Amino acid sequence: MQFIDKTKVIVKAGDGGHGKSAFRREKFVPKGGPAGGDGGRGGDIVFRVDQNMNTLLDFRYHRKFKAENGENGDIKNQYGKNAPPCIVKVPPGTTVRDEETGELLADLTEVGQEAVIAKGGRGGRGNAKFANAANRAPTFAEFGEPGESRNLVLELKLLADVGLVGYPSVGKSSLVAACSAARPEIADYHFTTITPVLGVVKTDYEKSFVMADIPGLIEGAADGVGLGHDFLRHVERTKLILHIVDASGIEGRDPVDDFYKINKELKKYSEKIARRTQILVANKIDLPEAAENLPRLEALAAKEGLKFFAISAAAHTGLKELISYVGTWLDNYVEEPEATEEETVYDEDAARDAEKVTVTRNDAGDFIVSGKALEKLVAMTNFNNDEAVRRFQYIWRIKGIDEKLKERGIREGQTVHIGEMEFEWRE
Numbered sequence: 122m123q124f125i126d127k128t129k130v131i132v133k134a135g136d137g138g139h140g141k142s143a144f145r146r147e148k149f150v151p152k153g154g155p156a157g158g159d160g161g162r163g164g165d166i167v168f169r170v171d172q173n174m175n176t177l178l179d180f181r182y183h184r185k186f187k188a189e190n191g192e193n194g195d196i197k198n199q200y201g202k203n204a205p206p207c208i209v210k211v212p213p214g215t216t217v218r219d220e221e222t223g224e225l226l227a228d229l230t231e232v233g234q235e236a237v238i239a240k241g242g243r244g245g246r247g248n249a250k251f252a253n254a255a256n257r258a259p260t261f262a263e264f265g266e267p268g269e270s271r272n273l274v275l276e277l278k279l280l281a282d283v284g285l286v287g288y289p290s291v292g293k294s295s296l297v298a299a300c301s302a303a304r305p306e307i308a309d310y311h312f313t314t315i316t317p318v319l320g321v322v323k324t325d326y327e328k329s330f331v332m333a334d335i336p337g338l339i340e341g342a343a344d345g346v347g348l349g350h351d352f353l354r355h356v357e358r359t360k361l362i363l364h365i366v367d368a369s370g371i372e373g374r375d376p377v378d379d380f381y382k383i384n385k386e387l388k389k390y391s392e393k394i395a396r397r398t399q400i401l402v403a404n405k406i407d408l409p410e411a412a413e414n415l416p417r418l419e420a421l422a423a424k425e426g427l428k429f430f431a432i433s434a435a436a437h438t439g440l441k442e443l444i445s446y447v448g449t450w451l452d453n454y455v456e457e458p459e460a461t462e463e464e465t466v467y468d469e470d471a472a473r474d475a476e477k478v479t480v481t482r483n484d485a486g487d488f489i490v491s492g493k494a495l496e497k498l499v500a501m502t503n504f505n506n507d508e509a510v511r512r513f514q515y516i517w518r519i520k521g522i523d524e525k526l527k528e529r530g531i532r533e534g535q536t537v538h539i540g541e542m543e544f545e546w547r548e
């Protein structure tokens with residue numbers, strides 16, 4: 122199964138500058154020879170792979186790209202300047218085709234890879250270039266060549282960054298519909314969604330991520346009950362899981378139970394999925410029945426060390442905060458190194474230990490959080506401190522941190538599970 126993002130773009134390379142027709146005029150040289158300079162080259166259109174892009178969404182707002190023209194040649198044999206290329210950034214995995222012929226112009230896979238998609242026009246020659254024995258004083262010069270123009274089709278195979286999991290009818294598709302242009306089917310019966318749908322979600326700072334809506338999961342899903350099983354492998358490749366529960370419980374199930382049941386299935390399906398970071402999202406808070414479950418769900422998130430959001434996909438409540446958090450989280454995501462065969466054996470105790478950090482203080486009174494989990498910790502914060510990741514030590518210089526740690530009952534010298542701390546404090 123493939124998801125393709127597709128968009129059309131028009132590009133026009135720069136025209137070459139015109140050649141100049143001119144003659145030398147100097148004192149004591151009554152009949153100076155031809156001295157018109159050549160025009161400069163027009164700028165190329167160059168596509169370059171940018172690691173910060175992951176969708177073609179930006180092209181919806183910016184469809185036309187034009188490179189500058191070359192400068193015209195001038196008197197005294199002065200050449201016109203070549204125009205710089207117009208660089209168009211594309212995400213890794215973009216293919217570029219000519220719309221008319223369908224010809225594949227470029228398959229851009231590696232970060233930094235470049236391809237000239239439309240060539241700038243050659244500059245015209247000045248009259249100095251046309252002088253010969255027969256005509257020592259040509260009075261003509263060449264025009265610059267026009268730059269190439271092309272209509273293109275860009276395509277990108279999408280990989281989902283975020284996977285939605287949860288029971289049927291908890292509102293997964295409603296969430297995708299509320300925050301992307303995707304229009305999955307939404308209905309009040311179970312298994313409305315039968316194949317995954319991807320939505321491109323624009324975050325509030327000119328970036329986007331891809332969310333995968335998959336069919337609902339039920340008990341036994343890992344053993345093939347229901348529909349979810351076939352699609353869990355898509356979730357396996359995402360970076361983050363949004364675990365959606367129906368806070369209203371109007372279908373008669375307890376959302377706290379749901380959470381544990383779904384996680385049991387995820388774990389049974391694969392340890393890799395079980396280790397994915399989850400965010401607990403309580404949906405349907407517009408319904409009055411949600412009120413009594415919300416504190417329980419919040420406590421559940423705190424207990425499990427998960428970030429918690431209460432939303433209403435139907436009423437569009439709390440979506441902005443959720444999207445913005447997910448966007449920042451993904452920006453700071455550090456790819457897990459591919460585990461070797463041996464390492465794939467999951468050791469639960471070791472995994473828990475790896476998530477522990479110790480809070481101490483240095484002489485200057487700064488809090489130092491150290492432990493194996495730092496890489497993950499830094500990834501969860503807004504701080505992107507390479508140094509900290511490398512040294513597995515991070516110094517927090519945050520106003521009021523003492524109170525915040527105290528509020529959470531975390532004492533100096535204590536080792537805590539990273540879920541017990543909150544990582545949203547900004548400097």
Ligand SMILES: Nc1nc2c(ncn2[C@@H]2O[C@H](COP(=O)(O)OP(=O)(O)OP(=O)(O)O)[C@@H](O)[C@H]2O)c(=O)[nH]1
Nearest residue numbers: 289290291292293294295308312313314337434435
């Ligand atoms: N009141 C209320 N109803 C909601 C909300 N979100 C979704 N619903 C309703 O819940 C029902 C199920 O929503 P879907 O988005 O189809 O749920 P789903 O999780 O995708 O369901 P499956 O595809 O069957 O797994 C629909 O009738 C929605 O209108 C919400 O925030 N508030």
Ligand SMILES: [Mg+2]
Nearest residue numbers: 293294313314
């Ligand atoms: Mg659905």
